[in-house]
Amino acid sequence: MDKTVNKEILKVKDLSISFTQYNGLKKETLQTIHNLNVSVHEKEIVAIVGASGSGKSLLAHSILGILPYNAHINGEIYFCGELLTEEKKKMERGKNIALIPQSISYLNPLMKIGPQIRKGDNSFKAKQKCSEILKKYRLDEKIANMYPFQLSGGMIRRVLISTAVYSSPKLILADEPTPGLDSKTLKHIAEHFQELANEGMGVLIITHDLDMALKIANRIVVFYDGITIEDISTDDFSSVDNLNHPYTKALFHAMPQNGFHSFSLEYPLSTSDKKGCSFYNNCSHANCDCLVDIPWKKTNSGFVRCLLEKEEKNALNSF
Ligand SMILES: Nc1ncnc2c1ncn2[C@@H]1O[C@H](COP(=O)(O)OP(=O)(O)OP(=O)(O)O)[C@@H](O)[C@H]1O
Ligand SMILES: [Mg+2]
Structure with a gap:
């Protein structure tokens, strides 16, 4: 990637999405995305990686302004430096912001x-x-x-x-663009995304497939239970030592080339206001300090939301 040209195309700042729903006659609020931050620059391919149901498609739909009627959105989304209002979303979608949808049912x-x-x-x-x-x-x-x-x-x-x-958009949102494709076609698609980025577009890939993301993207944003927990350069995945969040390390160990070490997840911490590290119930180093909002901390190539010190993190490097 050409690092000298880096105009910010998309900036999602502290995005939260909740839904109002009824359980019988009782009105309930379901918080799905909390404190989501991600940015995409010109000529950059960023992959948001997260488990099924973590809110990845909701992120794409909130950028396009196509969330369902019972969704409430907080936070700010900027497109090419300008605040993306609901009116602007309508004007830009399908033109400067294009979606590669997850479901093939989007075709008529x-x-x-x-x-x-x-x-x-x-x-x-x-x-x-x-x-x-x-x-x-x-x-x-x-x-x-x-x-x-x-x-x-x-x-x-x-x-x-x-x-x-x-429509030659400036930003492409690709929601699980590669399921069901053979490895040869996947390689071609990866080359095409690179071509689009080289032409100046920003590409945001939304996926649960870390292996594919590492083959295509320049930067990986790890998403867990509706919150971004690590933002890191793809190159840093060359060694587990470079990874900072226990969940990112667990994803690394689960990849076939790194031993296929599966991990079972306990339910994320469920508090009504979603304060505290969402990985709390799964982290062997968690303590009561992790039960408050965790701020972003600068790392070698990005940011992490974790209070662990280096020595504690290193204990998570091997299986
Ligand atoms: N209209 C809605 N009302 C209530 N909850 C909803 C609504 N739409 C989505 N959700 C919830 O929001 C959460 C995130 O959904 P989303 O489709 O963004 O997940 P995802 O990360 O894209 O998953 P997948 O990888 O399976 O596509 C899910 O738990 C889902 O049930
Ligand atoms: Mg989805």
Whole structure:
């Protein structure tokens, strides 16, 4: 990555999302995201890595302004230095901010692929651009005249990527962009993300697949139970010694190339105001100091939310 050009494209600052729901007649608030911070710069690929249900898709939907009606959002989101209001989100989505959605159901089943990618533009120029993009993603241009049900799952994934890049956005939000793709296609997709970043776009990949994230991204943001716990350069994953949070270390040990050491998680700490380290119940070094809001601490290549000192962290380096 060219480190000299680093204009900030996206900045999510202290984002919280909660839902109002009813349990019988009782009104309840479900806090899903708490204190989420992430930024993406020009020419940068950032991966948010977190378990299923940790709030990754909600993050993408909050940036685009497509959260469900019972969601309440707090915190600030900036796009190219400007506060992203709900009005601005509407103007930017599908143009300067594009989503590669997690679910293939985002495609209209009754509309041919071509018009969906071209967003209804039937001009010769638009058709030509559409064919070029399809070719780039190793799809036959003939599929422009097909319906989604005529394509395989892997082809649909590549159509979703084509749809997102068609408008040449400044920011791409890719929500689990690679499930079901074979390793050769994954390699091509990784190269394409790199190409998009080289052209100046910022790419935010949202995934549970750390292995894939390390192959594609420049920076990894680890997400646990709705909170960002570590922000670290991909290069630092070369050794467990460089990792700072016990959860990041556990993810490292769980990777096949690092021994496949599985770990079972206790339920995260459940307090109504979500104060305290969310990894408290799973950390052998946790103490009562960890039961308050943990501030960001600067690390070698990023930030961590953990009070452990270096010697205590080192005790977590091996299995
Ligand atoms: N409309 C809603 N009302 C109440 N809770 C919701 C609503 N939408 C999402 N949630 C909850 O928010 C949490 C985060 O959901 P989200 O879809 O962002 O998870 P995720 O990290 O993307 O998971 P996955 O990896 O499985 O896609 C989940 O626990 C989910 O049940
Ligand atoms: Mg999701």
